[in-house]
Amino acid sequence: MIVRDLKRLALVVGPLLVLLLLSASLWHSHSGDIASHVGSLLGQSGKTETSSTRRTPTLTADGKHYEIYSLSTPDGKYFDIRFGIEVFNPNIIPHQKFNNTWYIVGQVFIDPNDDHTDKTVHEAGCVAQFINGVLMCIDYVQHLPIEPTPGGKCTGDFAYINFNVGPHDARVFMGPQSPFIIYGSNSAFTCFGQFIQDFRKLVNWEYELMTPDDFAVGTEIERPPPYAQLEKNYFAFWDNKGDMLVHYDLYPKRGFGKLERNGTVGPDLAPRVKEHDEKCLKRYMPELPGDLESIHQATNSMKVTMCNRADKSCEPHDGNTYIMTIAQHKTYYNWHSEYEPYVVLFQQRAPYELYAISKKPLWIHGRQRHEGRRTDMMYVTSANWKDHGVNYHGFLDDVVFLGFGYEDKHSAGIDVLAADLLHDIGRCDDP
Numbered sequence: 001m002i003v004r005d006l007k008r009l010a011l012v013v014g015p016l017l018v019l020l021l022l023s024a025s026l027w028h029s030h031s032g033d034i035a036s037h038v039g040s041l042l043g044q045s046g047k048t049e050t051s052s053t054r055r056t057p058t059l060t061a062d063g064k065h066y067e068i069y070s071l072s073t074p075d076g077k078y079f080d081i082r083f084g085i086e087v088f089n090p091n092i093i094p095h096q097k098f099n100n101t102w103y104i105v106g107q108v109f110i111d112p113n114d115d116h117t118d119k120t121v122h123e124a125g126c127v128a129q130f131i132n133g134v135l136m137c138i139d140y141v142q143h144l145p146i147e148p149t150p151g152g153k154c155t156g157d158f159a160y161i162n163f164n165v166g167p168h169d170a171r172v173f174m175g176p177q178s179p180f181i182i183y184g185s186n187s188a189f190t191c192f193g194q195f196i197q198d199f200r201k202l203v204n205w206e207y208e209l210m211t212p213d214d215f216a217v218g219t220e221i222e223r224p225p226p227y228a229q230l231e232k233n234y235f236a237f238w239d240n241k242g243d244m245l246v247h248y249d250l251y252p253k254r255g256f257g258k259l260e261r262n263g264t265v266g267p268d269l270a271p272r273v274k275e276h277d278e279k280c281l282k283r284y285m286p287e288l289p290g291d292l293e294s295i296h297q298a299t300n301s302m303k304v305t306m307c308n309r310a311d312k313s314c315e316p317h318d319g320n321t322y323i324m325t326i327a328q329h330k331t332y333y334n335w336h337s338e339y340e341p342y343v344v345l346f347q348q349r350a351p352y353e354l355y356a357i358s359k360k361p362l363w364i365h366g367r368q369r370h371e372g373r374r375t376d377m378m379y380v381t382s383a384n385w386k387d388h389g390v391n392y393h394g395f396l397d398d399v400v401f402l403g404f405g406y407e408d409k410h411s412a413g414i415d416v417l418a419a420d421l422l423h424d425i426g427r428c429d430d431p
């Protein structure tokens with residue numbers, strides 16, 4: 001009994017010590033000393049070595065999904081993300097300096113039935129490492145200082161949203177040089193809009209001078225009309241010239257345009273590729289029988305070159321390099337949402353037409369099936385390259401971190417090779 005309690009105590013106290021050492025250092029100060037000391041203290045538990053028994057994707061028993069397995073967990077299952085408080089819609093990006101260290105960010109859960117809590121919505125984040133197989137905060141979790149925005153444009157069924165204060169459903173992601181955050185907040189143009197900000201302005205990010213200083217403050221992303229009352233899930237992408245564009249919608253029709261530094265956008269470029277894209281979407285995306293099903297954008301974007309970084313002859317060019325994002329097919333039966341993630345690739349050069357879509361959605365190993373048709377709800381919110389320095393553009397043998405919510409209560413993630421996400425993907429022009 002005592003031995004077991006001691007063991008338990010060690011499990012608790014170990015990480016706490018690390019936490020105490022670090023809380024002084026990582027988020028606020030620029031002292032690399034303590035952090036690297038802690039890194040070496042953490043030793044093995046800080047590492048997420050790729051296990052030698054990598055499991056490649058397998059077809060599930062019902063033949064409807066490709067199951068993907070974690071590279072680093074012993075059983076291939078996803079891992080938990082712990083903030084120390086209830087946080088959902090997780091995002092994971094590499095720390096700019098330390099190996100095996102990440103920023104994790106998500107939305108703080110507010111109990112709607114608790115009348116005593118402040119109803120201001122916050123995104124919260126911390127510096128995190130793996131401790132006993134869990135990606136957890138190693139310093140204090142902090143609210144990100146995102147400015148609430150005025151609104152007052154919500155009407156009808158959405159009028160209550162006028163009372164919202166604070167950012168929702170943030171996506172944190174790496175651009176070519178630096179990280180950004182896109183989040184929902186009260187809009188100046190419609191009821192609820194999408195905003196972008198340089199993520200480095202929200203945390204104490206040590207960064208090189210001379211990197212672009214765009215979106216220093218939260219900036220609303222405009223879109224060519226018509227606006228929906230609630231605008232959601234925009235993602236940014238960078239083309240082969242380094243221009244930044246914003247992607248509003250994927251299904252049933254795409255919408256995207258060039259994003260300026262003041263939040264204005266150029267014309268909708270999607271009509272130029274409408275015919276090609278709709279044929280491709282129709283071919284690979286499921287048919288939607290009615291109101292209880294939908295397909296929408298889920299994550300940020302990444303650029304991927306379809307050969308291995310380790311291969312000396314692998315050179316990125318327009319013929320092998322695409323923008324990658326994840327879209328989800330949502331079903332809502334018996335008051336339970338379920339999401340099936342599909343990987344979508346499109347061209348990095350104008351006119352940015354679709355290139356490929358998953359033939360079957362991904363099944364994250366560890367997701368359970370229950371009585372009847374019910375399965376666990378796992379909602380993918382972010383996809384980023386796992387290692388620092390990769391930033392926006394990776395290769396098939398680079399590792400991707402997917403962050404997802406689990407039954408709207410927990411945060412979790414999985415690390416897989418980009419090649420595993422793209423397993424048996426269907427090209428638009430396949431015969």
Ligand SMILES: *[C@@H]1O[C@H](CO)[C@@H](O)[C@H](O)[C@H]1NC(C)=O
Pocket residue numbers: 097098099
């Ligand atoms: C991080 O890992 C890379 C590759 O293994 C190594 O070259 C680099 O020195 C490491 N950096 C730190 C700060 O430990």
Ligand SMILES: *[C@@H]1O[C@H](CO)[C@@H](O)[C@H](O)[C@H]1NC(C)=O
Pocket residue numbers: 260261262263264
């Ligand atoms: C926003 O920036 C674009 C491109 O620099 C410029 O053409 C436009 O006039 C600006 N709009 C506003 C409202 O400042």
